[in-house]
Amino acid sequence: xxxxxxQGIMVTPAEHHPDIDPQRFAVHHAPPRGFRQAxxxxxxxxxPLLCVHGWPESKRIFWRVIEPLAAxxxxxxxxxxxxxxxxxxxxxxxxxxxxxxxxxxxxxxxxLGHERVVVLGGDLGGPxxxxxxxxxxxxxxxxxxxxxxxxxxxxxxxxxxxTRPPRESSDYFFRQGTDxxxxxxxxxxxGERVRYIATFYTSRFWAHPGAFSPDQVVFHAEPFADAAHxxxxxxxxxxxxxxxxxAAPSMIGRNERTRTLVLHGPSDRVIYPAFDRMAAVVxxxxxxxxxxxxxxxxxxxxxxHALVSGTMxxxxxxxxxxx
Numbered sequence: 001x002x003x004x005x006x007q008g009i010m011v012t013p014a015e016h017h018p019d020i021d022p023q024r025f026a027v028h029h030a031p032p033r034g035f036r037q038a039x040x041x042x043x044x045x046x047x048p049l050l051c052v053h054g055w056p057e058s059k060r061i062f063w064r065v066i067e068p069l070a071a072x073x074x075x076x077x078x079x080x081x082x083x084x085x086x087x088x089x090x091x092x093x094x095x096x097x098x099x100x101x102x103x104x105x106x107x108x109x110x111x112l113g114h115e116r117v118v119v120l121g122g123d124l125g126g127p128x129x130x131x132x133x134x135x136x137x138x139x140x141x142x143x144x145x146x147x148x149x150x151x152x153x154x155x156x157x158x159x160x161x162x163t164r165p166p167r168e169s170s171d172y173f174f175r176q177g178t179d180x181x182x183x184x185x186x187x188x189x190x191g192e193r194v195r196y197i198a199t200f201y202t203s204r205f206w207a208h209p210g211a212f213s214p215d216q217v218v219f220h221a222e223p224f225a226d227a228a229h230x231x232x233x234x235x236x237x238x239x240x241x242x243x244x245x246x247a248a249p250s251m252i253g254r255n256e257r258t259r260t261l262v263l264h265g266p267s268d269r270v271i272y273p274a275f276d277r278m279a280a281v282v283x284x285x286x287x288x289x290x291x292x293x294x295x296x297x298x299x300x301x302x303x304x305h306a307l308v309s310g311t312m313x314x315x316x317x318x319x320x321x322x323x
Contacts, residue, residue: 019064025040025042026040027039028041029086030107034092035087035088035089036087037079037080038085038086039078040059040078041078042069042070043069043075045322046074046075046076046319047075047315047319048077048114048117048118049069049117049118049120049315050079050117050118050120050129051065051066051077051300052079052100052104052119052128053080054121054148055236055237056220056221057123057125057220058080058084058086058220059085059086061220064300065304066078069312072308072312072319073319074311077107079107081125082099082100083229083233084232085223085229089232094235094247095232095235097124097127097131097236097246097250098248098249100128101131101251104128105132105135109139115139116139117141118142118315118318119142119143125148126149127148127250129143130143130145130251130255131251131252134251134252140258141318142260142261142318143258143259143283144261145263145279146262146263146264147265147297148279149271151253151254152278156281160274160278160281161273161274163278169204169205172200173240176238177241178238180238181231184230187227190225193227194225197220197224201220201221201298204269204270206270206296207267207296207302211295211301220301253282254281254283255282255283255285256285258283259286259287260279260285260287261310262279262280262287262289263288263290263292263310264276264279264289264292265291266292276288276289276291290306
């Protein structure tokens with residue numbers, strides 16, 4: 001029997017496929033900044049690779065790439081950000097980019113002991129890894145970036161068309177950023193919260209059509225069934241509109257230093273259509289950009305082989321040294 005959240009929403013047993021098994025990987029916990037942060041850590045001793053999820057995601061979005069990345073020689077570190085998944089809410093009430101970046105630096109450097117790291121992320125995880133690369137330039141060795149918000153560099157991007165997300169896809173952004181309490185109150189039951197999140201994997205066309213089966217949609221939406229976690233997850237959007245929602249200024253801007261692999265799922269209907277060209281401007285020291293066929297917003301799930309093989313090639317010299 002599954003856990004029923006309402007009409008059309010049911011979590012079914014996952015034994016038949018490891019991709020949607022919540023117990024597939026051991027989950028560890030540590031309190032690097034005053035709250036209990038959950039993370040998966042596979043391939044200990046390999047090249048440290050920090051994988052940062054976005055919204056509406058959790059560490060589960062990386063389920064398809066953790067094993068092959070670990071087998072390739074990476075130590076794959078996949079946390080739940082504060083207020084997401086199995087992690088507790090931020091004790092100070094902040095859930096913005098700077099808070100996430102500071103949390104992850106404390107977890108990976110101070111708790112796990114890594115002096116250098118490769119960072120990988122998209123969506124909200126994209127600004128977080130961008131922040132880390134500028135905040136700690138000696139710590140971040142390289143970056144893998146896909147389908148992420150970017151700083152808008154007006155002069156340098158003047159000749160690039162489609163530098164803004166489609167207007168029709170922005171309603172959720174404004175509502176979550178400016179009316180979060182009312183929206184959270186409307187989503188009053190676990191079923192309503194799961195169904196709301198499910199739309200981002202289906203009818204809102206973030207993903208390539210057919211990329212997620214019904215069971216897979218629920219697997220990714222289910223962590224948001226908890227009211228407190230869903231409300232906290234809106235914090236990143238609130239911080240875009242209200243400076244009082246930021247623990248500290250985020251460090252997002254042009255980065256000429258960090259070597260960056262740029263990947264783009266072009267079926268995405270929420271991020272900038274010109275993401276690849278824009279990212280090439282923001283990160284002059286880049287590899288790619290590479291567009292991924294039949295892939296949308298959720299690159300680790302929709303194009304796992306491309307992400308794994310691209311990251312392996314990008315970090316081949318680092319892997320060879322560890323080997």
